[in-house]
Amino acid sequence: MRTFLLATAAAIGLAGCTTVPAPAASAPPAQTAPVADEDARIADLVARMSLERKVAQLIQPQIGSFTAADMRRYRFGSYLNGGNRGPYGDEFAPASQWLRHADEMYLASVEPLAGGEPVIPTMWGTDAVHGHTNVVGATIFPHNIGLGAARDPDLVRQIGEATAVEIEVTGIDWNFSPTVAVARDDRWGRTYESYSEDPAIVAPLGAALVEGLQGRKGEADRLGAGHVIATAKHFFGDGGTEQGVDQGEVTGDIEALKAIHAAPYPATIDAGVEAIMASFNSINGVKMHGNKMLLTDVLRGELGFDGLVVGDWNGHGQVAGCTNTDCPQSLLAGLDIYMVPDDWKGLYETLIAQVRDGTIPVPVLDEAVSRILRVKMRAGLLDEFAQPSARPNAGEYHLLGSPEHRAIAREAVAKSQVLLKNDGVLPLAEGADILVAGSAADSIAQAAGGWTLTWQGGLELANAEHFPGATSIWQGLKDAAAARGGSATLSVDGTYAAKPDAAIVVFGEEPYAEFAGDRKHLGFSDEEGLGLLRKFAAEGVPTVAVFLSGRPMWMNRELNLADAFVASWLPGSEGAGVADVLTGAVPVTGKLGFSWPERCDYGPLNSPEGALFPVGYGRSLADTAPLRKLDENCAPLEQGPALDWYVNGRLADGVLANTASGKLDNLRGEAGGITAMGLDRSAQEDARSVTFAPGAALELSQGGGNSGYGYRILYAVTDRPEAPVTLAVGSGEPLDITQQLAVAAGKSWREMIITGACTTDLGPTLTFASQGAFALSIGTIVREEFADGTDCSF
Numbered sequence: 001m002r003t004f005l006l007a008t009a010a011a012i013g014l015a016g017c018t019t020v021p022a023p024a025a026s027a028p029p030a031q032t033a034p035v036a037d038e039d040a041r042i043a044d045l046v047a048r049m050s051l052e053r054k055v056a057q058l059i060q061p062q063i064g065s066f067t068a069a070d071m072r073r074y075r076f077g078s079y080l081n082g083g084n085r086g087p088y089g090d091e092f093a094p095a096s097q098w099l100r101h102a103d104e105m106y107l108a109s110v111e112p113l114a115g116g117e118p119v120i121p122t123m124w125g126t127d128a129v130h131g132h133t134n135v136v137g138a139t140i141f142p143h144n145i146g147l148g149a150a151r152d153p154d155l156v157r158q159i160g161e162a163t164a165v166e167i168e169v170t171g172i173d174w175n176f177s178p179t180v181a182v183a184r185d186d187r188w189g190r191t192y193e194s195y196s197e198d199p200a201i202v203a204p205l206g207a208a209l210v211e212g213l214q215g216r217k218g219e220a221d222r223l224g225a226g227h228v229i230a231t232a233k234h235f236f237g238d239g240g241t242e243q244g245v246d247q248g249e250v251t252g253d254i255e256a257l258k259a260i261h262a263a264p265y266p267a268t269i270d271a272g273v274e275a276i277m278a279s280f281n282s283i284n285g286v287k288m289h290g291n292k293m294l295l296t297d298v299l300r301g302e303l304g305f306d307g308l309v310v311g312d313w314n315g316h317g318q319v320a321g322c323t324n325t326d327c328p329q330s331l332l333a334g335l336d337i338y339m340v341p342d343d344w345k346g347l348y349e350t351l352i353a354q355v356r357d358g359t360i361p362v363p364v365l366d367e368a369v370s371r372i373l374r375v376k377m378r379a380g381l382l383d384e385f386a387q388p389s390a391r392p393n394a395g396e397y398h399l400l401g402s403p404e405h406r407a408i409a410r411e412a413v414a415k416s417q418v419l420l421k422n423d424g425v426l427p428l429a430e431g432a433d434i435l436v437a438g439s440a441a442d443s444i445a446q447a448a449g450g451w452t453l454t455w456q457g458g459l460e461l462a463n464a465e466h467f468p469g470a471t472s473i474w475q476g477l478k479d480a481a482a483a484r485g486g487s488a489t490l491s492v493d494g495t496y497a498a499k500p501d502a503a504i505v506v507f508g509e510e511p512y513a514e515f516a517g518d519r520k521h522l523g524f525s526d527e528e529g530l531g532l533l534r535k536f537a538a539e540g541v542p543t544v545a546v547f548l549s550g551r552p553m554w555m556n557r558e559l560n561l562a563d564a565f566v567a568s569w570l571p572g573s574e575g576a577g578v579a580d581v582l583t584g585a586v587p588v589t590g591k592l593g594f595s596w597p598e599r600c601d602y603g604p605l606n607s608p609e610g611a612l613f614p615v616g617y618g619r620s621l622a623d624t625a626p627l628r629k630l631d632e633n634c635a636p637l638e639q640g641p642a643l644d645w646y647v648n649g650r651l652a653d654g655v656l657a658n659t660a661s662g663k664l665d666n667l668r669g670e671a672g673g674i675t676a677m678g679l680d681r682s683a684q685e686d687a688r689s690v691t692f693a694p695g696a697a698l699e700l701s702q703g704g705g706n707s708g709y710g711y712r713i714l715y716a717v718t719d720r721p722e723a724p725v726t727l728a729v730g731s732g733e734p735l736d737i738t739q740q741l742a743v744a745a746g747k748s749w750r751e752m753i754i755t756g757a758c759t760t761d762l763g764p765t766l767t768f769a770s771q772g773a774f775a776l777s778i779g780t781i782v783r784e785e786f787a788d789g790t791d792c793s794f
């Protein structure tokens with residue numbers, strides 16, 4: 001990001017801005033200064049900073065929760081855009097608005113300060129975890145699980161370079177990537193952010209991404225043009241939690257845990273990573289954000305890390321004895337930057353008070369500030385006071401999703417496909433007429449997964465509107481068929497007029513991120529693909545299953561039925577890479593980075609034992625050896641419809657939130673007078689705030705759902721109902737619950753219990769209807785068998 005021009009105040013003025021940043025006149029040209037000079041320079045700056053400005057360096061709020069005036073007043077050392085925020089309140093804001101926002105905040109951060117206090121530019125961090133995917137039009141690379149199958153560090157380095165350039169286009173300084181988690185239990189919702197269950201595969205790929213993002217050590221343009229600051233995350237143990245529960249507990253002998261979960265860090269540190277993010281998880285009962293032994297003694301002492309440690313999203317608030325606004329423990333343990341998306345003001349004030357009263361010794365504060373300044377200095381931020389739009393690549397919008405970057409992504413897609421079975425249907429014959437089936441085939445949103453435009457990603461993201469320039473898997477197959485003198489027809493439900501030579505069935509997991517993707521078992525319950533494979537088998541049409549997923553899953557039924565099976569992972573925006581391997585244009589070289597389970601109830605596998613396919617498995621097109629018939633029993637899948645209708649911020653598969661005029665995917669969005677928004681109850685967006693326009697209704701339903709169980713609903717009423725509100729269960733008469741909701745108004749979370757005592761039917765639909773304006777928050781909805789005679793309560 002560093003500019004090679006020394007931007008003067010005049011040049012910045014010419015760029016059309018009214019505010020003039022502090023001139024860099026007194027700043028020595030320290031770009032290549034030896035360490036001792038660096039230290040002296042930093043010490044000088046810190047010595048001249050006020051307590052308030054020092055503490056502000058430690059505070060990282062999210063955009064939308066502070067204004068440019070706040071930035072001018074407080075001078076936050078950094079800020080982030082959360083996965084659900086874009087500049088000026090628009091997640092889908094055009095790239096030019098991202099850049100405009102970067103300039104606005106930067107310029108506010110560098111206005112001269114009274115008394116000659118040094119001015120320290122702010123920096124902006126983002127989650128460009130598979131390309132700069134918060135921004136419409138960016139290249140979307142395969143998620144890490146796919147890159148772990150490709151195992152090509154050079155390619156990962158190129159991905160890092162391309163991503164850095166796209167980040168620079170929008171004026172952003174810092175990327176919260178690579179994730180070097182070693183996922184050891186595929187039930188974890190972040191498995192796809194992990195390259196592999198094997199740290200030896202993770203380490204070189206993480207290091208390569210760091211080099212791509214930041215540039216290589218010793219090279220003149222390191223952290224300069226075409227490069228941004230990288231972050232290895234989440235230190236450490238994120239992939240080792242019990243039962244794969246996100247943000248959970250890791251237990252075991254500390255050296256043994258380090259050997260797996262801390263193993264990738266030395267490689268990224270050697271590669272020069274400037275930032276490391278602390279993990280949400282605890283190790284042997286102690287949350288990492290408060291663990292001095294690991295954050296300081298191990299990370300800085302043993303591993304020799306000299307960059308900055310950034311916290312994760314309110315991760316400090318989870319430390320015993322802490323809240324989001326009060327946590328000296330984290331700083332004392334070795335954290336430098338608190339990621340405090342919304343509660344920044346309270347935290348800022350308590351930290352200042354705690355330095356004043358001696359809870360936090362001044363040298364501890366100064367050390368943290370020095371580490372932050374050192375990274376800024378290395379990134380050139382302290383040398384040239386150049387606003388983001390005046391830096392290299394900024395505003396070069398043609399670089400966002402450029403053909404060169406898309407070509408790298410397409411290569412990565414092709415190299416990440418893993419062939420698990422092939423009876424000879426692949427490669428697709430020249431001139432073949434193929435049918436492409438499955439609702440995922442033409443869905444770029446599904447191929448991209450979580451962390452795509454929104455935090456969770458989602459099927460509501462539309463190809464044309466949200467993914468300009470991208471190629472769906474269907475489009476790639478269509479183009480390839482045409483180029484090879486054959487034809488391709490898209491038929492989502494698999495119907496056809498003329499019998500095709502082969503059918504490609506594209507199906508898989510719907511997008512998710514973080515804990516919303518946690519699962520209790522690895523059985524894949526969505527039967528759309530299975531149904532299509534059964535249908536084609538009955539009709540004698542050879543099939544190729546293309547499975548999109550964020551983890552290996554129990555696929556025995558599909559593996560038995562399909563003539564060929566490809567684990568495609570989450571390939572992203574360049575679906576043509578899938579066609580490249582199915583046609584044989586590119587050899588299939590992908591190898592599993594995770595062991596593939598033979599049994600659906602498996603949690604951890606991590607060894608060839610019990611694996612249907614071990615790490616390293618992947619066929620070439622020539623390998624047509626038959627696959628034995630696999631056992632099709634999966635007890636957890638036979639347990640009937642899900643009872644957890646809405647927990648952990650996620651609607652169970654098969655539970656729909658409908659209003660008369662549209663679908664609220666995962667209980668979010670707007671339809672028929674209902675607006676449902678993410679709300680933090682005990683974790684990020686694990687609850688929903690639902691606003692009703694007069695006459696609007698919220699209906700939740702589960703096809704084939706249980707008719708006997710009652711409902712336990714955790715809710716809060718934020719706006720007292722102004723007119724009658726009813727709740728109808730199944731085909732029962734609507735209950736007037738206005739009075740009960742009025743009583744609940746303004747109080748905190750409470751439970752509503754619905755049993756046979758107040759409705760004649762307990763069918764699988766719940767309809768809240770409001771005649772007037774009204775707002776309700778929903779925390780969880782669970783079906784439950786209540787003892788006979790249990791009363792309803794609100």
Ligand code: BGC
Pocket residue numbers: 080081082083127176233312313514684
């Ligand atoms: C995630 C991090 C991410 C951060 C900022 C957290 O919830 O765990 O990986 O960088 O939020 O979005």
Ligand code: BGC
Pocket residue numbers: 081082083084085127313455514678684685
């Ligand atoms: C994510 C953010 C996201 C937020 C939602 C975090 O865990 O990392 O990027 O926007 O949750 O509140």
